[in-house]
Amino acid sequence: MKKERIIIIGIGQHAQMIIDNIDQINNIEIFGLIAADKADVGKKVMGHEVVCTDDEVDALLMDNPDICGYFLGVGDLRIRQRLVAKYDAKIRAVNIIHPAAIISRYAQIGTGNVFEAYTKIANGVTVGSHCIVNSFTSVNHDQTVGNNVLIAGSVSMAGKTIGDNTLIADGASIGFKRNVGCCCIIGDGAVITKDVPDYSIVYGNPARKVRDNVW
Numbered sequence: 508m509k510k511e512r513i514i515i516i517g518i519g520q521h522a523q524m525i526i527d528n529i530d531q532i533n534n535i536e537i538f539g540l541i542a543a544d545k546a547d548v549g550k551k552v553m554g555h556e557v558v559c560t561d562d563e564v565d566a567l568l569m570d571n572p573d574i575c576g577y578f579l580g581v582g583d584l585r586i587r588q589r590l591v592a593k594y595d596a597k598i599r600a601v602n603i604i605h606p607a608a609i610i611s612r613y614a615q616i617g618t619g620n621v622f623e624a625y626t627k628i629a630n631g632v633t634v635g636s637h638c639i640v641n642s643f644t645s646v647n648h649d650q651t652v653g654n655n656v657l658i659a660g661s662v663s664m665a666g667k668t669i670g671d672n673t674l675i676a677d678g679a680s681i682g683f684k685r686n687v688g689c690c691c692i693i694g695d696g697a698v699i700t701k702d703v704p705d706y707s708i709v710y711g712n713p714a715r716k717v718r719d720n721v722w
């Protein structure tokens with residue numbers, strides 16, 4: 508099988524998690540990493556070279572037409588939103604699906620998403636683009652997940668909507684048909700029993716809003 512050659516944007520912890528996932532699939536090859544800071548160019552991260560900065564990426568793509576995609580290796584949702592706008596205009600975002608993730612063929616999935624091992628995306632689910640879905644998370648029937656959503660490990664949800672740019676921390680349980688708005692943070696282990704308005708930080712069991720999330 509011919510591998511897709513991609514660049515990874517970022518060199519930190521999230522980029523390293525992405526490299527680790529790519530190491531376990533056989534359809535993607537990493538050309539190199541893109542750094543924000545010139546001082547990082549030439550360094551190696553888990554055996555992959557930092558080839559240039561964000562500002563130099565147009566020249567890189569021009570010189571290397573075999574690079575056919577990119578993946579965002581940055582975890583901060585605000586920075587991700589900015590980088591998506593920049594990179595989607597240049598090059599296609601690929602999906603990274605660990606072989607042990609279960610994605611229903613009746614689910615609709617956008618681009619630029621990572622699904623780690625032991626995630627389950629059920630039939631009838633829609634996931635937007637540029638989402639991170641960590642291990643042991645279960646997204647069940649008729650759920651819609653927006654764009655640039657980070658769903659950490661061991662989260663469960665079914666039947667409603669998660670808005671764009673929302674972070675759901677480990678072990679949260681989103682009650683059946685409970686809506687979570689955009690730009691929210693749902694704390695670790697939160698049990699969502701009521702709809703969560705946009706721009707909210709909530710945690711606890713049952714979860715309560717503690718303050719606004721300034722986006």
Ligand SMILES: CC(C)(COP(=O)(O)OP(=O)(O)OC[C@H]1O[C@@H](n2cnc3c(N)ncnc32)[C@H](O)[C@@H]1OP(=O)(O)O)[C@@H](O)C(=O)NCCC(=O)NCCS
Pocket residue numbers: 659660674675676677692693694695696697708709710711717
């Ligand atoms: C949810 C979050 C915004 C809360 O941050 P915070 O308001 O600064 O919370 P603090 O750590 O200052 O704790 C304040 C209080 O809330 C409590 N608290 C914090 N998170 C809690 C949670 N998830 N559930 C219950 N209580 C919680 C603390 O115990 C503390 O209680 P105290 O005042 O009685 O001592 C923060 O924990 C967060 O960003 N979580 C997401 C983590 C993440 O990114 N996970 C993804 C990894 S891939």
